[in-house]
Amino acid sequence: MRELVKSFKALSDETRLRILKLLLERECCVCEVMQALDISQTRASRNLSALYDAGFLELRKEGLWSLYSIDQEGVKAYMSDLIEAVDKGLEGKEVAALDRERLRKAKRVGPECVRRSRR
Amino acid sequence: MRELVKSFKALSDETRLRILKLLLERECCVCEVMQALDISQTRASRNLSALYDAGFLELRKEGLWSLYSIDQEGVKAYMSDLIEAVDKGLEGKEVAALDRERLRKAKRVGPECVRRSRR
DNA sequence: TCTTTATATGCGCATCTACGCCTATATTCT
DNA sequence: AGAATATAGGCGTAGATGCGCATATAAAGA
Numbered sequence A, B: 001m002r003e004l005v006k007s008f009k010a011l012s013d014e015t016r017l018r019i020l021k022l023l024l025e026r027e028c029c030v031c032e033v034m035q036a037l038d039i040s041q042t043r044a045s046r047n048l049s050a051l052y053d054a055g056f057l058e059l060r061k062e063g064l065w066s067l068y069s070i071d072q073e074g075v076k077a078y079m080s081d082l083i084e085a086v087d088k089g090l091e092g093k094e095v096a097a098l099d100r101e102r103l104r105k106a107k108r109v110g111p112e113c114v115r116r117s118r119r
Numbered sequence C: 001t002c003t004t005t006a007t008a009t010g011c012g013c014a015t016c017t018a019c020g021c022c023t024a025t026a027t028t029c030t
Numbered sequence D: 001a002g003a004a005t006a007t008a009g010g011c012g013t014a015g016a017t018g019c020g021c022a023t024a025t026a027a028a029g030a
Helices: A002-011 A014-025 A030-037 A041-053 A072-087 A100-105 A113-118 B002-011 B014-025 B030-037 B041-053 B072-087 B100-105 B113-118
Strands: A057-062 A065-070 B057-062 B065-070
Touching: A002 A014, A002 A041, A002 A072, A002 B002, A002 B014, A014 A030, A014 A041, A014 A065, A014 B002, A030 A041, A030 A065, A041 A057, A041 A065, A065 A072, B002 B014, B002 B041, B002 B072, B014 B030, B014 B041, B014 B065, B030 B041, B030 B065, B041 B057, B041 B065, B065 B072
Parallel strands: none
Antiparallel strands: A057 A065, B057 B065
């Protein structure tokens, strides 16, 4: 689950999505990214790193260039994590002690948790 | 694309993922969510709203309760957006003027964009 | 009507995030 | 070696985010 949060964080930024869009076309160096998206070098570099750290990109060094490209395996892993998570209800059960019927019968029409948590 | 960023933002929080996990089990009121996840009322309410605003939840009022549940249609829409986005390279082309070969031939071995953007 | 209870929200604060500026590092060319 | 260039990273800051506290609102029930 923690892994999923990390992936979603990496994807919840317009600049990074634009970078992904660009890299879906083809492998690019930082310079090309900054040109194509008309953003600063720092910004391009930082966001590429972020996507890399999240496992969405591959990095290949060639001379002065850092060539980034989509990491097919990483994306595949993300997609299958996502699908599996939904499939099995995001791992384990969170419900546990939850039982609305029981609470209803226990006199109170609903849990008076607010009050309890206040004092 | 903007819509996707919004969705990813909503999903990039552990509390909200736990809420989704819970709601995959069954519909819950705010009280139940705060109990099951052992979080404050404010926190439960705010995060439920966030998921609702992002289109992942449905809301049904019954007496004093706000009953939240997974919005099947919303999730479906998200998944298809996601898949379609990847499929068509996240809408439109970003590459445009990008041409590494051209740049290579233009004397410079690589774009000297850093320098250019500095002054 | 008065009380209880569930939920939502304004305010303030601590923290996180994105990014610009500047500089260090590394590689290549002369 | 010295110069040019591509990239990364430190530092500072503005803005976003998460959340607790207190309170407003609304729906029942007594």
